[in-house]
Amino acid sequence: MLVTLKEILEDAERRKYGVGLFNMLNLEMARGIIEAAEEENSPLILGVAEVHLPLIPFDYANMIMKKIAHEAKIPVCLHFDHGTDFEKIKAAKDGGFSSVMYDGSALDYEENIKNTKYISEFAHKKGVSVEAELGHVGGAEGGADDGIEEMYTRVDQVNDFIERADIDALAVAIGTAHGQYRKKPRLDINRLADIYAISEKPLVLHGGSGLSDDDFKNTIKNGIRKINICTEMCVALRNAYIGSANHEILFDDGKNAVKEIVKGKMQLFGSSQKA
Numbered sequence: 001m002l003v004t005l006k007e008i009l010e011d012a013e014r015r016k017y018g019v020g021l022f023n024m025l026n027l028e029m030a031r032g033i034i035e036a037a038e039e040e041n042s043p044l045i046l047g048v049a050e051v052h053l054p055l056i057p058f059d060y061a062n063m064i065m066k067k068i069a070h071e072a073k074i075p076v077c078l079h080f081d082h083g084t085d086f087e088k089i090k091a092a093k094d095g096g097f098s099s100v101m102y103d104g105s106a107l108d109y110e111e112n113i114k115n116t117k118y119i120s121e122f123a124h125k126k127g128v129s130v131e132a133e134l135g136h137v138g139g140a141e142g143g144a145d146d147g148i149e150e151m152y153t154r155v156d157q158v159n160d161f162i163e164r165a166d167i168d169a170l171a172v173a174i175g176t177a178h179g180q181y182r183k184k185p186r187l188d189i190n191r192l193a194d195i196y197a198i199s200e201k202p203l204v205l206h207g208g209s210g211l212s213d214d215d216f217k218n219t220i221k222n223g224i225r226k227i228n229i230c231t232e233m234c235v236a237l238r239n240a241y242i243g244s245a246n247h248e249i250l251f252d253d254g255k256n257a258v259k260e261i262v263k264g265k266m267q268l269f270g271s272s273q274k275a
Contacts, residue, residue, distance in 0.1 A: 002069040005077045005099035005129035005226070006168045008043050009202035012225040017270030018216070020208075021045040021079055022262055023230040025055050027064060028251050029237060032258030034068045034076075040263055042271040043074060045099070045226060049081035050088055058088070062095045069098075074275035077129075081228070089119055093128050101171070105133040109157065116165035124166070131226075134161045135173030137206045155194045162201050169202050169226060174219075176207030187211075189218050196223025204228070216268055229265055233258045 012019050024030040024046060037044040046068060048061040069076040079099040080092035089100050102119040104112035116132040123130050135153035153172040162170055172195055175187045196203060202225040208216070209231035216227065240257035244250040266272045 001072055001075050002066075002096075002098055003043075003075040003077055004127065004168075005045065005079060005131065008045060008075060008077050009169055009225045011043070011274070012271070013202050015274065016220075017274060018220040018224055018227050019043055019045055019271050020262065020265050020269055021047050021081065021204075021226055021228045022233065022265075023047045023049055023052065023081060023228070024061070024065070025052050025234065028254040029233060029258050030064050030068060032233075032255040033262050034072060035255070036259045036262035036266065037076070037275075038073050039259075040266045040272040041074060041275045042266040042273070043076075043275050044072070045077045045079050047079040047081040047228075049230070050083045050085060053088070058091060058095075062092075062097075066096050079131075083119075086119070090122065093123050093126055097128065099129040099131065099168075101131040101133070103133050105136040105171075105173070109161075113161060113165045116167060120166040129168040130166070131169040131171060131204060132161075132165055132167045133171040133173070133206070134158065137171070137173045137176055149188075152188060152191060153195060155191065155198070158195055158199055162199070167201060169204050170199060171204040171206050174205075176205060176211070187215055187219065189222055192219060192224070193222045199223065202226065209233075213268055220269060227265075227269060229261075233261050236261050 008019055022033045065078050069078050077099050078097040080097050081101050082103045083089040084103055092100050102116050104115045120130045136151040151173055174192050203223045204226040205219050205224045206228045208227045208229045236257040237254045240253040244253040
Protein backbone atom coordinates (compact mmCIF):
# COMPACT_ATOMS: atom_id res chain seq x y z
CA MET A 1 0.00 0.00 0.00
CA LEU A 2 1.60 3.23 -1.20
CA VAL A 3 1.44 6.16 1.24
CA THR A 4 3.25 9.49 1.62
CA LEU A 5 6.09 10.32 3.97
CA LYS A 6 3.82 12.86 5.63
CA GLU A 7 1.29 10.15 6.51
CA ILE A 8 3.91 7.80 7.95
CA LEU A 9 5.62 10.47 10.03
CA GLU A 10 2.38 11.90 11.40
CA ASP A 11 1.60 8.53 12.96
CA ALA A 12 5.19 8.13 14.16
CA GLU A 13 4.97 11.50 15.92
CA ARG A 14 1.57 10.74 17.42
CA ARG A 15 2.81 7.43 18.88
CA LYS A 16 6.42 8.54 19.47
CA TYR A 17 8.42 5.97 17.48
CA GLY A 18 10.95 6.06 14.64
CA VAL A 19 10.60 4.72 11.09
CA GLY A 20 13.55 3.52 9.06
CA LEU A 21 14.35 4.75 5.58
CA PHE A 22 16.13 1.81 3.98
CA ASN A 23 17.90 2.53 0.70
CA MET A 24 18.06 -0.26 -1.87
CA LEU A 25 20.81 -0.73 -4.44
CA ASN A 26 19.74 -4.05 -5.95
CA LEU A 27 16.95 -6.62 -5.96
CA GLU A 28 18.30 -8.64 -3.04
CA MET A 29 18.32 -5.57 -0.82
CA ALA A 30 14.79 -4.65 -1.87
CA ARG A 31 13.50 -8.17 -1.17
CA GLY A 32 15.19 -8.31 2.22
CA ILE A 33 13.77 -4.93 3.21
CA ILE A 34 10.15 -5.67 2.27
CA GLU A 35 10.21 -9.15 3.79
CA ALA A 36 11.47 -7.66 7.06
CA ALA A 37 8.76 -4.99 7.06
CA GLU A 38 5.97 -7.47 6.45
CA GLU A 39 7.25 -9.91 9.06
CA GLU A 40 7.57 -7.07 11.60
CA ASN A 41 4.26 -5.50 10.53
CA SER A 42 6.09 -2.19 10.31
CA PRO A 43 5.51 0.86 8.11
CA LEU A 44 8.35 1.22 5.64
CA ILE A 45 10.15 4.04 3.87
CA LEU A 46 11.88 2.42 0.89
CA GLY A 47 14.42 4.64 -0.82
CA VAL A 48 16.95 5.06 -3.54
CA ALA A 49 19.49 7.90 -3.43
CA GLU A 50 20.54 10.05 -6.37
CA VAL A 51 24.17 9.21 -5.64
CA HIS A 52 23.38 5.50 -6.15
CA LEU A 53 21.84 5.85 -9.62
CA PRO A 54 25.07 4.90 -11.41
CA LEU A 55 24.79 1.55 -9.56
CA ILE A 56 21.08 0.98 -10.17
CA PRO A 57 19.54 3.00 -13.03
CA PHE A 58 16.45 4.93 -12.00
CA ASP A 59 14.09 3.05 -14.33
CA TYR A 60 15.12 -0.28 -12.78
CA ALA A 61 14.82 1.04 -9.23
CA ASN A 62 11.44 2.61 -10.01
CA MET A 63 10.07 -0.63 -11.46
CA ILE A 64 11.19 -2.73 -8.47
CA MET A 65 10.08 -0.24 -5.83
CA LYS A 66 6.64 0.46 -7.30
CA LYS A 67 5.84 -3.24 -7.56
CA ILE A 68 6.86 -3.71 -3.93
CA ALA A 69 4.78 -0.77 -2.71
CA HIS A 70 1.61 -1.67 -4.56
CA GLU A 71 1.71 -5.32 -3.49
CA ALA A 72 2.84 -4.74 0.11
CA LYS A 73 0.64 -5.68 3.05
CA ILE A 74 1.97 -2.75 5.05
CA PRO A 75 2.18 1.04 4.36
CA VAL A 76 5.13 1.86 2.10
CA CYS A 77 6.49 5.30 1.20
CA LEU A 78 8.71 5.43 -1.90
CA HIS A 79 11.38 8.04 -1.26
CA PHE A 80 13.94 9.63 -3.58
CA ASP A 81 16.86 10.42 -1.27
CA HIS A 82 19.40 13.26 -1.39
CA GLY A 83 18.26 14.70 -4.68
CA THR A 84 20.22 17.67 -5.98
CA ASP A 85 19.28 17.50 -9.68
CA PHE A 86 15.87 19.07 -10.33
CA GLU A 87 15.19 16.84 -13.34
CA LYS A 88 15.90 13.65 -11.41
CA ILE A 89 13.64 14.80 -8.58
CA LYS A 90 10.89 15.57 -11.09
CA ALA A 91 11.37 12.11 -12.63
CA ALA A 92 10.85 10.54 -9.21
CA LYS A 93 7.74 12.63 -8.63
CA ASP A 94 6.32 11.78 -12.06
CA GLY A 95 7.41 8.13 -11.76
CA GLY A 96 5.17 7.41 -8.80
CA PHE A 97 7.36 8.11 -5.79
CA SER A 98 5.40 9.50 -2.84
CA SER A 99 8.28 11.45 -1.28
CA VAL A 100 11.38 13.33 -2.43
CA MET A 101 14.27 14.90 -0.58
CA TYR A 102 15.96 17.99 -1.94
CA ASP A 103 19.45 18.29 -0.49
CA GLY A 104 20.57 21.90 -0.66
CA SER A 105 22.63 21.59 2.51
CA ALA A 106 25.87 22.53 0.74
CA LEU A 107 24.31 25.84 -0.39
CA ASP A 108 23.95 29.04 1.56
CA TYR A 109 20.80 29.45 3.65
CA GLU A 110 18.75 31.60 1.27
CA GLU A 111 19.58 29.56 -1.83
CA ASN A 112 18.69 26.35 0.02
CA ILE A 113 15.29 27.85 0.88
CA LYS A 114 14.69 29.10 -2.66
CA ASN A 115 15.51 25.79 -4.32
CA THR A 116 13.60 23.73 -1.75
CA LYS A 117 10.53 25.95 -2.16
CA TYR A 118 10.69 25.34 -5.92
CA ILE A 119 10.70 21.57 -5.33
CA SER A 120 7.85 21.85 -2.82
CA GLU A 121 5.67 23.78 -5.24
CA PHE A 122 5.66 21.12 -7.95
CA ALA A 123 5.82 18.10 -5.63
CA HIS A 124 2.88 19.15 -3.45
CA LYS A 125 0.70 19.67 -6.52
CA LYS A 126 0.93 15.92 -7.05
CA GLY A 127 0.57 15.02 -3.38
CA VAL A 128 4.25 14.14 -2.98
CA SER A 129 5.91 14.85 0.38
CA VAL A 130 9.11 16.91 0.56
CA GLU A 131 12.05 16.52 2.95
CA ALA A 132 14.95 18.97 3.12
CA GLU A 133 18.13 19.39 5.15
CA LEU A 134 19.11 22.35 7.31
CA GLY A 135 22.74 22.39 8.38
CA HIS A 136 24.97 19.83 6.73
CA VAL A 137 25.45 16.14 7.55
CA GLY A 138 29.01 15.23 6.59
CA GLY A 139 30.45 12.09 5.05
CA ALA A 140 30.06 10.28 1.76
CA GLU A 141 27.14 12.07 0.11
CA GLY A 142 28.06 15.55 1.23
CA GLY A 143 31.78 15.11 0.77
CA ALA A 144 32.59 17.05 3.92
CA ASP A 145 34.10 16.01 7.21
CA ASP A 146 31.74 14.92 9.96
CA GLY A 147 31.54 16.42 13.42
CA ILE A 148 32.12 20.06 12.40
CA GLU A 149 29.89 22.08 14.72
CA GLU A 150 29.65 25.03 12.34
CA MET A 151 27.68 22.74 10.02
CA TYR A 152 25.14 21.74 12.68
CA THR A 153 21.51 22.83 12.38
CA ARG A 154 20.88 26.24 13.92
CA VAL A 155 17.88 26.20 16.25
CA ASP A 156 16.98 29.79 15.46
CA GLN A 157 16.61 28.99 11.74
CA VAL A 158 14.40 25.90 12.05
CA ASN A 159 10.87 27.25 11.73
CA ASP A 160 11.84 30.04 9.34
CA PHE A 161 13.29 27.38 7.04
CA ILE A 162 10.29 25.03 7.44
CA GLU A 163 7.75 27.76 6.72
CA ARG A 164 9.50 29.46 3.81
CA ALA A 165 10.59 26.22 2.12
CA ASP A 166 7.15 24.65 2.75
CA ILE A 167 8.48 21.18 3.65
CA ASP A 168 6.95 18.12 5.33
CA ALA A 169 10.05 16.82 7.16
CA LEU A 170 13.33 18.36 8.28
CA ALA A 171 16.68 16.54 8.25
CA VAL A 172 18.93 17.90 11.00
CA ALA A 173 22.70 17.91 11.47
CA ILE A 174 23.65 17.06 15.07
CA GLY A 175 26.95 15.18 14.62
CA THR A 176 26.10 12.20 12.42
CA ALA A 177 27.80 11.42 9.08
CA HIS A 178 27.01 9.42 5.99
CA GLY A 179 28.89 6.19 5.36
CA GLN A 180 31.21 4.45 7.81
CA TYR A 181 32.43 6.48 10.78
CA ARG A 182 36.12 7.24 11.11
CA LYS A 183 35.67 7.78 14.85
CA LYS A 184 32.89 7.37 17.40
CA PRO A 185 30.22 10.00 16.72
CA ARG A 186 29.38 12.52 19.43
CA LEU A 187 25.77 13.56 19.03
CA ASP A 188 24.53 16.94 20.22
CA ILE A 189 21.37 15.66 21.90
CA ASN A 190 20.77 18.98 23.67
CA ARG A 191 20.64 20.71 20.29
CA LEU A 192 18.23 18.06 19.02
CA ALA A 193 15.99 18.49 22.06
CA ASP A 194 15.92 22.27 21.49
CA ILE A 195 14.99 21.76 17.82
CA TYR A 196 12.24 19.27 18.70
CA ALA A 197 10.77 21.64 21.27
CA ILE A 198 10.00 24.21 18.57
CA SER A 199 9.88 22.34 15.24
CA GLU A 200 6.61 22.47 13.34
CA LYS A 201 7.48 19.35 11.30
CA PRO A 202 8.83 15.83 12.00
CA LEU A 203 12.62 15.47 12.26
CA VAL A 204 14.92 13.19 10.27
CA LEU A 205 18.31 11.68 11.15
CA HIS A 206 20.76 10.93 8.35
CA GLY A 207 23.93 8.91 8.83
CA GLY A 208 22.34 6.26 11.04
CA SER A 209 24.62 3.32 10.20
CA GLY A 210 27.17 2.90 12.97
CA LEU A 211 25.29 4.59 15.80
CA SER A 212 24.79 2.63 19.03
CA ASP A 213 21.41 1.37 20.21
CA ASP A 214 21.49 4.01 22.94
CA ASP A 215 22.19 6.72 20.34
CA PHE A 216 19.11 5.68 18.38
CA LYS A 217 16.94 5.52 21.50
CA ASN A 218 18.10 8.98 22.61
CA THR A 219 17.44 10.56 19.23
CA ILE A 220 13.96 9.02 18.98
CA LYS A 221 13.19 10.14 22.55
CA ASN A 222 14.19 13.65 21.49
CA GLY A 223 12.07 13.88 18.37
CA ILE A 224 13.64 11.93 15.50
CA ARG A 225 10.91 10.18 13.51
CA LYS A 226 12.74 9.06 10.35
CA ILE A 227 16.15 7.39 10.43
CA ASN A 228 18.19 6.68 7.29
CA ILE A 229 20.00 3.35 7.03
CA CYS A 230 22.12 2.19 4.08
CA THR A 231 25.78 1.47 4.80
CA GLU A 232 25.10 -1.20 7.42
CA MET A 233 22.94 -3.14 4.96
CA CYS A 234 25.54 -2.83 2.20
CA VAL A 235 28.26 -4.22 4.47
CA ALA A 236 26.03 -7.13 5.52
CA LEU A 237 25.19 -7.87 1.88
CA ARG A 238 28.85 -7.83 0.83
CA ASN A 239 29.87 -10.09 3.70
CA ALA A 240 27.07 -12.53 2.87
CA TYR A 241 28.20 -12.72 -0.76
CA ILE A 242 31.83 -13.27 0.25
CA GLY A 243 30.94 -15.87 2.87
CA SER A 244 28.41 -17.86 0.85
CA ALA A 245 29.70 -21.38 0.17
CA ASN A 246 26.90 -22.31 -2.21
CA HIS A 247 26.51 -20.29 -5.40
CA GLU A 248 22.96 -21.55 -5.81
CA ILE A 249 21.84 -19.81 -2.61
CA LEU A 250 24.24 -16.86 -2.68
CA PHE A 251 21.51 -14.34 -3.45
CA ASP A 252 19.24 -15.72 -0.75
CA ASP A 253 22.12 -15.37 1.69
CA GLY A 254 22.44 -11.72 0.72
CA LYS A 255 18.72 -11.06 0.98
CA ASN A 256 18.52 -12.70 4.39
CA ALA A 257 21.51 -10.75 5.71
CA VAL A 258 19.80 -7.49 4.77
CA LYS A 259 16.52 -8.70 6.25
CA GLU A 260 18.10 -9.36 9.62
CA ILE A 261 19.59 -5.85 9.75
CA VAL A 262 16.25 -4.27 8.85
CA LYS A 263 14.23 -6.34 11.32
CA GLY A 264 16.61 -5.42 14.12
CA LYS A 265 16.32 -1.72 13.30
CA MET A 266 12.52 -1.85 13.16
CA GLN A 267 12.41 -3.47 16.60
CA LEU A 268 14.90 -0.92 17.96
CA PHE A 269 13.13 2.10 16.45
CA GLY A 270 9.75 0.96 17.77
CA SER A 271 8.00 0.67 14.38
CA SER A 272 7.36 -3.08 14.69
CA GLN A 273 3.63 -3.83 14.98
CA LYS A 274 2.77 -0.21 14.12
CA ALA A 275 1.53 -0.81 10.54
